[in-house]
Amino acid sequence: MSLSKQLNINTPSPEQALTASWLDKKALTLTIKRDDLVHPVISGNKWRKLVYPLAEAQQKQVKHIISFGGGFSNHLHALGYCCYKLGIKFTAIVRGDYSSNLSPMLNDLLAWQTHVQYVNRITYKKRNDPSYLEELTKAYPDSLIIPEGGSQQQALKGVANIVTELQHQYDYIIAPVASGGTLAGLINCAANFSPATQVIGIGVLKGQGYLEELVASFLPNGQTYSNWKIIHDYHFGGYGKSTPELNQFCSDFLAHFHIPIEPVYSGKLCYGIKDLANRDYFPKNSKILALHTGGLQGAR
Numbered sequence: 001m002s003l004s005k006q007l008n009i010n011t012p013s014p015e016q017a018l019t020a021s022w023l024d025k026k027a028l029t030l031t032i033k034r035d036d037l038v039h040p041v042i043s044g045n046k047w048r049k050l051v052y053p054l055a056e057a058q059q060k061q062v063k064h065i066i067s068f069g070g071g072f073s074n075h076l077h078a079l080g081y082c083c084y085k086l087g088i089k090f091t092a093i094v095r096g097d098y099s100s101n102l103s104p105m106l107n108d109l110l111a112w113q114t115h116v117q118y119v120n121r122i123t124y125k126k127r128n129d130p131s132y133l134e135e136l137t138k139a140y141p142d143s144l145i146i147p148e149g150g151s152q153q154q155a156l157k158g159v160a161n162i163v164t165e166l167q168h169q170y171d172y173i174i175a176p177v178a179s180g181g182t183l184a185g186l187i188n189c190a191a192n193f194s195p196a197t198q199v200i201g202i203g204v205l206k207g208q209g210y211l212e213e214l215v216a217s218f219l220p221n222g223q224t225y226s227n228w229k230i231i232h233d234y235h236f237g238g239y240g241k242s243t244p245e246l247n248q249f250c251s252d253f254l255a256h257f258h259i260p261i262e263p264v265y266s267g268k269l270c271y272g273i274k275d276l277a278n279r280d281y282f283p284k285n286s287k288i289l290a291l292h293t294g295g296l297q298g299a300r
Helices: 045-059 074-086 104-111 130-139 153-165 181-193 210-218 244-257 266-278
Strands: 015-018 029-034 064-069 089-095 115-119 143-145 172-177 198-203 228-231 287-292
Touching: 045 074, 045 143, 045 153, 045 181, 064 074, 074 089, 074 104, 089 104, 104 115, 130 143, 153 181, 153 210, 172 181, 172 266, 181 198, 181 210, 181 228, 198 210, 198 266, 210 228, 244 266, 266 287
Parallel strands: 029 287, 064 089, 064 143, 089 115, 172 198, 172 287, 198 228
Antiparallel strands: 015 029
16 A cells, blocks of 8 residues: 555645735736645645655665654654554654643654654754764664655655646746755756746745755755745744734635635745735736645644
């Protein structure tokens, strides 16, 4: 049985057309790819980035997976559920000590028999350090380490499925960007399948320059891409930060479109698209695709 069937994954995700007065001024067409509907727990880009590492883990009969994240991490939440369902031991290395004040995400992980290891910020900063990763490998032999956010070269292949599933051509594909893997996968695949399409990342954290370098680090070596950019005007103060205005926007968006969004990723994405449309960023008659990357559990 395929991994998708084992986990009851629903792909391809639908492309849902949206109508709003702020699109009419320049006859813009806005569609949202509902990757939040892929699975109630393993939603959005988390499935896309995990599908091939998990398939490899099954093929190699890996017994233990290790990964990293914060106390509200969508990545750890999705990966913890996958490991529980697949019978793979999972260790989550979490930034900060939440042991006396568990988040809903951590409560779920513990219910799914995850081994949660709390580390301080100094240790957590070493999550990509080769010597630290070697220490983990020695401490947990025969384990597979998946990077924070699931962003690695294998993730690009999974994210590419988003583009190859599309039923229509778009002038712009727009997605939130944090750990870089999703945007890199969109850039690489769009360049091959839809070279006229521009890929735009909406930065959800304060990271001008840093996010560009991060995304570029995942792109294939020796290739130059001119089909992308990151806009940094909509992070609302940083990762996980919000304002009453953004919270109200998320509520209004749900009421109007009947699509749930949250203020960490999808809310900033949709707010940014609306603001850019109102500022005449997009040429007349542009066809825009917004990627709903899921992550709704983080709003709990």
